[in-house]
Amino acid sequence: MTNWWRDVSCKLHLDYHEPHWMTGVAASFDLAEARRQARIFKEAGIGAVSYFTHDHHGFAFWPSKAGVNHPGLVNDYVGNMTTALAEEGIRRIAYFQLFTNIHIKQTHPEWLVVAPDGTNPPGAWMMYGASAVCASSPYLDEYIAPLLTELLTTYDIESFWFDGGAWMVDTLCHCNYCKEGFKRDTGLDLPASVPVRKRRHAPAAVFESRGKVDEFAIDWSISDDAGDSDPQWVAWRIWRRKQIGTFLARTIEVCKAARPDVLITDNSIGRSSTPVPAGGNGEPVRWLAPQEIGLDYLCNDALPWGGDFPVTFSAVGRNEATTGMPFDFHNIRFHKWGEWQLRDAEDMIVDSAATLAQGSSTYFADQPYPDGRIEPAVYEVIKEVNAFSRPITDQSVTTQAVPDIAVLASAPSQIFGPIGSGVNAARNTRGAVGLQGLGERTDRIDGAHLALTHSGVQFLIYDEPTLRQNLSRQKLVIVPEQCLLEEATIDALDAYVRDGGALIVTGRSGWWDQAYSNENAKRFDHILGVETLGAHPSPIHYVELSDELRELARVPVHPIMQWGAAANVRATSAEVLADLRGPLRAVWRDGIQDEDHWQHYTTLGACPPGEDIVGPAVTLNRHGKGLAIFVATDPFASHMHENRPHVQRFVQALMERAYPTAERLVSIAGLPPQVEVSVQRDEAATYVHLVGYAPLKRLGAMVHNAGVPTTTGGSVRLRHPTRPASVDEIHTGKPVDWSWTDGVLDISVPAFSTHAFLRVA
Ligand SMILES: [Zn+2]
The missing domain is CATH 2.60.40.1180 (Golgi alpha-mannosidase II)
Structure with a gap:
């Protein structure tokens, strides 16, 4: 069986979710119109088209015997499209939404997700309640599987693009299938509710700002512990995320039974932010590399909505390029999903360049009108973008990214562990005043991506198993506060440094194992040449660089502020390259350094540098033939939010010490x-x-x-x-x-x- 995905360098996705009250769906889309569109696609250079078979309302877009047709469907959208594309030699990709459905409540209400309060919530993005279907229910086997078989035995479909799987399983569900399944597999009862982070509350101030009344409410904590380390909750999350692997394996099995050469993907599986575990339930937990999940290629819609696509595509691309699998991103013609604006070609060309530079292809996304028509102007823009991208894709479809600097994105660290300093870990505000709040666990990887992208270096972002396999090809490995790590990874990094490799580790990396248990802050100590004593109590610190490091960083004699937690270490064999200064002593009421005694100095929770050096901020250890640098804070998570040039150059100085520019690829x-x-x-x-x-x-x-x-x-x-x-x-x-x-x-x-x-x- 050949995987043709990589050979088709230009693809198109047609987004087509139709509400149940819409009439005249595909009314203009008879076979003649389908043929006309297929010719437009062909002329625009498109070699494969993804079109809707089953939308997020759960409606079929063909006269289905096994499913529920869209009530307003006039023509066989799937049939006409499949025929017309095949006539033009264009590859056929079926879009199929998995776990949202607005009509299944009438026939199988017991398959719906049940919130802890007993209600049936909406599926993601949906405005209809009772539309999230639980992955623990028989929905996939009894309802979806017959639809997939019917599609593959009726139409010449060559690939399935599944949606709504990966991001549906995070919902806490109290349905009977979940209750019984979780108990059977783990011996535990379901968590009663989603954990809530402990915060202190201050009274809300109401004031008028920019013509509207606003509330300035304050919830804050000096800790970035999310309060979700309870073993029952951790076991549930691992159990639930494992269902991604289970439903994908079942879906792949059903599809390949009907058509062995059909290629399968699931939206955004393969991104480091959507990891899939194996094991658990008494077995050791192992987080799968994307290439172990069984998909034929990786594909990502353009999320976040209206986000900074060239930056997102670069960050995800530098990760997915390490899998060796083909991967794509939707380059949307609209500004965000679910609307009909048209972007300029130049804007889409920048997105395309960012994608192609990582060895991906071009995958446009359009949205037809309800009657199935498309706007010709869209394809004029696509032609213009293709005129730019064609010379690249002609060359780049066979290229592979060259390793040089590796960033480690451990799968469990994206969903478990302390959240990361983000912006303003000290204080999280709602309302018009204040910064963006605490941030996400993924901020560390996104911040490292920004810091390295702005440094003009070649770098790739690896999961743990893939990095271990490729360690000998790396000249520098950066671990940006990845809190949960497998023992095998730390062992491999130890051997890598002893063999002459360079390593930079920040913050609380490796303090927990891959199942968010067995807390042991000392796991990197023998490599870093430090003794870890714990975490400093303060939510803000200042880094004071040695003269040598400061000159490398080209920063003035001025402490570099770092939001968030810092590791308290003592250098054993390591040399100290920077000191860590704490905040003013007076910020601690009665001199007691804990959550209850921290007092905010400024509205946003910052505090000036204080009287005391509280420990090393940066250390460098010679370990075997290599070297290992440790940074007690994590400079990366807050960099994602603040993009500060001083922090940027601080990171560059660390890289220069570890792996000088003159030696780089x-x-x-x-x-x-x-x-x-x-x-x-x-x-x-x-x-x-x-x-x-x-x-x-x-x-x-x-x-x-x-x-x-x-x-x-x-x-x-x-x-x-x-x-x-x-x-x-x-x-x-x-x-x-x-x-x-x-x-x-x-x-x-x-x-x-x-x-x-x-x-x-
Ligand atoms: Zn359930």
Whole structure:
């Protein structure tokens, strides 16, 4: 069986959720219209189309015998589309929504998710109650499986794109299937409710701001413990997330029984933020690498809604590229899902460049009107984007990312453990005043991504098993406060450093095992040359760099503020490169350093540097032939929110000590920090991508690139063991100036705006 996914470099998704009251669904979509659209797709360069078979209301878009048709469906949307695409030689991908359904309550109310209060909640994004179906119920076997078989035996469908699976299982459900299943598997009762983080409350102030009355309420704690380490809750979350693997295995089995060569994916499985465990229920817990789950390719819709797509695509792409599997992102023509605006081609080109630079393909997303028609103008924009991306995809479909610097994103650390300093761990506010609140566990990886992207380095983001397999290919490994780690990972990192590798570890990394138990803060001590004594009580600290590190970081003589927890360590064999200064002593009422005695100094919870150095902030240990740097705070999570240049350069200085620029696979000079670099390779050549980025000014999250300026005078320094025969820029097809000495290639980058694509052959 061949996996054709990687060979189709341009794909299209047609989003088509239709509410039950909508009439005339697909009314214009007879076979003639389907053929007309297929020709438009073909002309736009699209080689595969994903179209709706079963939407998030649970309606079928073909005359189904096994399911419930959309009440307003006029034409056989699935049949006409399948026929027309096949006639044009376009691959057929069926979109199928799994666990939301607005009509199953009439026939099988017992299959619905039951909230702890006994109500049936809506499925994600839905405005209808009683529409979330529980993955513990027989819904998949008794309702969905016959639909999948019917589709595959009726129509020439070559792939399934499943949705609504991965992110539906996080709901705490008290249905009878969950009660019995959880008890049977773990011996435990279901958690009574979702844990609530302990916070202190202050009275809310009501005031008028910008013409509206607002409430400034304060919930806060100096700890970022989410209060969810209770063994019953942890066991439930592992048990529930394990259902992702179970329902996917069953879905794959059903589909492949009907058509062995059908390719399967599930939306956003493979992202480090949606991990899937195995084991549990008395067996050791193991978190699966995406390539172990059984999917044929990885695909991600463009979330967060209206987010910064080039940044998200880069972060997820640098992770999924490590799996060796084909992976894609939806490049949406609208500004966010569920609307019909049209973006400019340049905006979509920046997204496309960010994706292609990681070795992915182009996957557009459009949304037809209810009657099935599409807007021709959309395909003019797609053609324009394709004119840009085609020269890249022609080259890049076979390339693989080249390892150099690794960031470790341990699967369980994305969903368990302390939340991370984020912004303002000291104080979380609701209302118009205050920063963004506590943040997410994934902030550390996103913050590390920003810090490294702005540093012009080649880096990839690995899960634990994949990193262990690829450790010998890494020159530097960064562990950005990954609190839960497998013993095997720490052992592998120990051997890696002793063998000459470089390691940077931050914060409370490895304080827990992969099942969020067996707390042991000392697991990295022998590698780091420190003795961990615990956590400092304060929610804010200041890093004072040694002169040498400060000069490397190019920061003034000024302490670098760090939000959040810090590890309290004592250097044993390590050298101290920076001191950690605590907040003013007076911030602790009665001199007692605990939650109850912390007093806020400023409204937002910051406090000036105090009188005491409380321990080392940065240490460096020679371990075997390698070195290990430890940072007692975690600079990465708050960097995700604040993007502070001082923190950026602090991280760069640490990397310089661990793995100097001169030794790296690639470095860039004379280019703005917004330009992102990526290095890919195939049998014939090495490729360097330079991706531009210039969002319009904005207040809020909706990011659009426009007028990306032309960059001139940049250079790329690439380690290349042999003297190359040629170096050219692929968009222009022109050779570029270069020189090569002793395994180092210096390339003069020609003028470019959104993307330069250098081929070294
Ligand atoms: Zn349930």
